[in-house]
Amino acid sequence: MDKYTYLIVGAGIFGSTVAERLASAGNKVLVIERRAHLAGNIYSYTDKETGIEIHKYGSHIFHTEIDEVWDYIRKFMKFNDYVHIVDTRHNGRLYPMPINLDTVNLLYGTDMNSEEAKKFVSEEAERDRKKYGIVEPKNFEEKGISLVGEKLYTVFLKNYTEKQWNMPATKISAKILSRIPVRFSHDNRYFMTAKHQGIPMDGYTKIVERMLDSENIQVKINTDFKDIQNDLPENIKIIYCGQVDELCNYELGVLPWRSLRFEEERTENGLGESVINEADKNVPYTRTHDYKYYQVHQPEVIQQKISYIAREYPADFEKGGEAYYPVDNEKSAELYKEYVKLAKNKYPNLILGGRLGAYQYWDMDVAIKNALDLAKELLHEHDE
Ligand SMILES: Cc1cc2nc3c(=O)[nH]c(=O)nc-3n(C[C@H](O)[C@H](O)[C@H](O)COP(=O)(O)OP(=O)(O)OC[C@H]3O[C@@H](n4cnc5c(N)ncnc54)[C@H](O)[C@@H]3O)c2cc1C
Numbered sequence: 001m002d003k004y005t006y007l008i009v010g011a012g013i014f015g016s017t018v019a020e021r022l023a024s025a026g027n028k029v030l031v032i033e034r035r036a037h038l039a040g041n042i043y044s045y046t047d048k049e050t051g052i053e054i055h056k057y058g059s060h061i062f063h064t065e066i067d068e069v070w071d072y073i074r075k076f077m078k079f080n081d082y083v084h085i086v087d088t089r090h091n092g093r094l095y096p097m098p099i100n101l102d103t104v105n106l107l108y109g110t111d112m113n114s115e116e117a118k119k120f121v122s123e124e125a126e127r128d129r130k131k132y133g134i135v136e137p138k139n140f141e142e143k144g145i146s147l148v149g150e151k152l153y154t155v156f157l158k159n160y161t162e163k164q165w166n167m168p169a170t171k172i173s174a175k176i177l178s179r180i181p182v183r184f185s186h187d188n189r190y191f192m193t194a195k196h197q198g199i200p201m202d203g204y205t206k207i208v209e210r211m212l213d214s215e216n217i218q219v220k221i222n223t224d225f226k227d228i229q230n231d232l233p234e235n236i237k238i239i240y241c242g243q244v245d246e247l248c249n250y251e252l253g254v255l256p257w258r259s260l261r262f263e264e265e266r267t268e269n270g271l272g273e274s275v276i277n278e279a280d281k282n283v284p285y286t287r288t289h290d291y292k293y294y295q296v297h298q299p300e301v302i303q304q305k306i307s308y309i310a311r312e313y314p315a316d317f318e319k320g321g322e323a324y325y326p327v328d329n330e331k332s333a334e335l336y337k338e339y340v341k342l343a344k345n346k347y348p349n350l351i352l353g354g355r356l357g358a359y360q361y362w363d364m365d366v367a368i369k370n371a372l373d374l375a376k377e378l379l380h381e382h383d384e
Contacts, residue, residue, distance in 0.1 A: 001233050002233050005027045006019075009032055010357075014354035015239060015353070017367075017371035020212065021372065021375030026216065036222055038209060039207075042204040042205075043205055053203045054264075055310075058260065058289060059294070061191070062365070063084070063365065064363075076210040077200040077201065077207045084274070085190060085274075088160075098180075098183065099152060099182045101185055103156070107152065108151075124148070125146060125148055127149065128150040137174045141158065141172075143177045144158065159281045165258065235349065240343075242357060245339055246320075250319065254319050259322050288309055353370070354371075358370075
C-alpha cells in the first residue's frame with residue numbers, strides 16, 4: 001500500500017479518468033471497484049453469438065459540446081457516426097421525441113406549417129393557463145400546462161414523469177422543468193445541439209480498460225472500500241466515487257435516489273430503432289432499448305433477425321440498492337451538505353467525486369470534464 005500516492009474508489013468513467021491522468025503524470029495509483037467488472041454504469045459487453053453490444057445499465061450515447069472531452073476520450077477509442085433518435089409511443093402510435101412539428105401534427109391530426117404550429121401551441125398554452133388560473137406555476141404540472149397546453153403536456157410529459165418519480169406531477173418541483181424543447185421543424189435528432197456524438201466502436205468497457213492499462217495503476221475488482229480502509233497508509237489521498245451516506249454508515253439517514261430495473265430479452269421482435277419511450281400510464285416501463293441499433297458501423301449486426309432488448313422500469317431505491325437518479329430537492333440538498341461535512345471530518349484526505357459522490361446526475365461528458373479538472377487541480381498541488 002505504501003507505494004501508492006492515490007487511492008481511487010470506483011472504476012467508473014470518473015474514477016478511471018482521474019486515475020489515468022494522475023498515472024500518466026508519474027503517480028502510483030490504486031483503483032478499487034466493488035463490482036465484478038470495470039466501467040461503472042457505462043459497462044457494456046458483447047454477446048458472442050450475435051455480436052450485439054449490451055449496455056448493462058441502460059442505453060449510453062456519448063454526446064458532448066466540450067472539445068476537450070471529445071479529444072480526450074478519442075485517445076482511447078474510435079467512435080461511430082450514430083445519431084440518436086427517439087420515438088414515444090402513445091395509444092399504440094409512435095411520435096418523434098423531443099416534440100417537433102411532426103409530433104404536434106400527428107397528435108392533433110393537422111397539417112400545420114412551422115409558423116402555424118408555433119401560434120397554435122402558444123394559443124393552447126394561453127387558453128389552458130387561464131382555464132386553470134395559473135399565474136406563477138407552483139409545480140411541474142402547472143409549469144408543463146403553461147408551457148405547451150394541457151394536451152401536449154399530459155400525453156408526452158405528465159404520465160412519463162409520474163412513472164419515473166412515482167409521485168403525482170403536482171408534487172414535483174416546477175424547477176426541474178425550465179422549458180420544454182418544442183421544435184417547430186422536422187428535426188428529430190435527440191441531441192440537436194451536440195457538437196459531437198457517437199458510440200464507441202469497441203464498446204464502453206474497453207475505453208476504461210485502456211485508460212487503466214498503465215504500469216503506474218493497479219486495479220482490484222470485487223474490492224469494497226470498507227474491506228481495505230483500515231490498511232491504508234496515513235497520507236494516501238482518496239478519491240471516493242461512491243455514496244457519501246454509505247461511507248458515513250448512514251449516520252444522518254439515507255440520501256434519496258430513484259432506481260431502475262431492466263428486464264432483458266433476446267427476441268426476433270425488435271424495435272426497429274434503438275429506443276422507444278412509453279408515454280402511457282398503463283405501460284409500467286418507461287423505455288425499451290434495442291441495443292443493436294447503436295452499431296451503425298456494423299450493418300451485419302443490425303441486419304440480423306435477433307435483437308437484445310431491455311425494458312426499463314422505474315423502481316424505488318432502498319439502502320444498499322442501485323442508485324440511478326438523485327432526488328433533487330431542498331431537503332436532500334441540505335442532507336447532502338451535512339454528509340459532506342461529516343465525511344471531511346472523518347476522512348481529511350478524502351475527495352468526493354463522480355456522480356454518486358457528488359450526488360448529481362451527470363452525463364458521461366460532464367463526469368469526464370469534472371474528472372479532468374480535478375486531476376489538473378491535484379497535479380498542480382503536487383507541483384507546488
Ligand atoms: C439509465 C441511465 C442512462 C444514461 N445514459 C447516458 C447517456 O446516454 N449519455 C451520457 O452521457 N450519460 C448517460 N448516463 C450517465 C452516465 O451513466 C454517468 O455519467 C456515468 O456513469 C458516471 O460515471 P461515474 O464514474 O461518476 O459513476 P459510476 O459509473 O456509478 O461509477 C462509480 C463506481 O464506484 C463503485 N463504488 C461505489 N462505492 C464503492 C465502494 N465503497 N467501494 C468500491 N467501489 C465502489 C461503483 O460500483 C461504480 O462502479 C446515464 C445514466 C443512467 C442512470
